[in-house]
Amino acid sequence: TQPVWSGIRPLNDEDSTAERISFPSGGNASFELVSVNKAGIALPAHTLEYVLVKEEWDYHWYRLGSWRYEITRFDVATVEGGTLTTGSDGMNTFSFNGLEWGHYRVEVTDPGSGSLTSLRFHVGWWGNVGKQSATPDNVKLALERAMLEPGEEVQLHIEPPFDGRAQLVVATDRVVETRNIEVTTGGTNITLQPQASWGTEAHLLVTVYRPGTVTPGPARAIGVARVSIRHPEYSGEVKIESADKIEPNQTIEVRLKTRGLNPQARVTLAAVDEGILGLTRFSSPDPASHFFAKKQIGVALHDLYGHLLQFSEGELLKLHFGGDAALNSPTPLPPETFVKPLALFSGLVSVDEQGEAVIRLKIPQFNGRLRLMAVAFDDQRFASA
Incomplete structure (x- = not known):
């Protein structure tokens, strides 16, 4: 059991009910700190060390029933560091000013015991639109048939999380076809006809954009489907x-x-x-x-949509898709x-x-x-x- 525990909570995030903590770009990110002993009694005049770290987040997509992602976080730079002293009530208020768009982590350490408390937060577009940010939403795609004959027409059903303009990309080891269409949340059907350039399989990538003039603001969503083509x-x-x-x-x-x-x-x-x-x-x-x-999709998606929205450095997203199979049961x-x-x-x-x-x-x-x-x-x- 640690002799000292510290707690951090945000004071002025844009939406305290959001899944993640967010502050406006260029504004103040304010926090409240409390330090207590193992009995829960506040520690007055207690000195703690803090550090503010900027992070970079990479999203790794996989399919398990539906498209999901895992986040890998990397430390980019130490923005600020120093010491904090609690008041007579064992609490302290501190803030960071003028932070640019991005992901951050604040850490508070008790130098005597080594106990550490951390809190992640985001600056810029995020809090007021829930999960929106550098994380793309999911576009549901459904093919009428997953196995096709060469030249056979097939219907692709596109169901985005919002109305907007979509770009369809047909990709093998390169981009072989693109198409721009309008889609709605009620679902949109389009007709596809495999060409010789599709080879034996192709991946269909659909990216849907919502403009900034539409409430609740700009967003984009991504979906991927695979089609196989028979070659007798x-x-x-x-x-x-x-x-x-x-x-x-x-x-x-x-x-x-x-x-x-x-x-x-x-x-x-x-x-x-x-x-x-x-x-x-x-x-x-x-x-x-x-x-x-x-096969694994032969092209990479480089998404700089966050850069266009935030007037700051965007994030680079890379999606990799490929074959997989269930684990074998133990060999007898x-x-x-x-x-x-x-x-x-x-x-x-x-x-x-x-x-x-x-x-x-x-x-x-x-x-x-x-x-x-x-x-x-x-x-x-x-x-x-």
């Missing part, structure tokens, strides 16, 4: 033909039949103990899931076994003119179940089974 011209077929049951200590033949691949196609075949694959939760090779997997302990595991691989094998290949596998002494996994490809297409 990249896909072929491969089929595995083999006996359902085999005996150990012999050579077996496995026939692979391809379809939609050219005569120069090649195949691979793996035969692996199902027990090993179950322990490691191994998924059979699937080239499509690799080449068409969800391997069962006790006296059988040598088996894993066979054919290497690259060329197909014949009919698009078929016969692969011979030498099966040693083995008792269990094998999983056969085939991959086929040519210079433009791929397939798996």
Whole structure:
């Protein structure tokens, strides 16, 4: 238990009911300080040290049902420091004058015990509009379908938190299309048609702006959605033909039949103990899931809207989006076994003119179940089974 405790509260913030404390830019940020001992008795004439630190906030966005963000804070500079002495009632009032727009943290330390109390506050646009500031609000986006055929039209529903003008950006590893539209809180539908430049997937970024002439003031909101585009011209077929049951200590033949691949196609075949694959939760090779997997958005959003509003330095916001998956459940302990595991691989094998290949596998002494996994490809297409 600390022998000394100090408390800080704001005196003239613009809205004491707001989620965060805010003061007007260029004005006075006033605070009241109290210092007590561990019994809660005020300490008169008690000297404390204080420091005012300016912070920079970075927002890291992620999706968990809806778009959310986490804040990482960095100390930029020490603005002011010194000592404070409490009065006969154990309290003191102090203020900071002429602070420019930004995030700040005031810390008060008892030099004897080392106990520290801190309070964060903001100067400039913030308090009178709740969460508004450098933090963008969320625009809800809903696609009629998330998987499209090339050239197929789809409806995008845009539902912003306020009426305003929106900019739609279609992005892959670059910006491929932009569009400006008017949107309302009731929701706005627009029609999109994937182009060849969209590739196999694209991200739709919608930024909605509310002008400063509209009550309760200027704001902007951001939403992101992903659309996938099928490309059947990249896909072929491969089929595995083999006996359902085999005996150990012999050579077996496995026939692979391809379809939609050219005569120069090649195949691979793996035969692996199902027990090993179950322990490691191994998924059979699937080239499509690799080449068409969800990718991180290839462009960055640099938002200087706060700079335009605050007549001061704005904040740089960077949004990164990409694929993710639920955590796997714990891997079970391997069962006790006296059988040598088996894993066979054919290497690259060329197909014949009919698009078929016969692969011979030498099966040693083995008792269990094998999983056969085939991959086929040519210079433009791929397939798996």
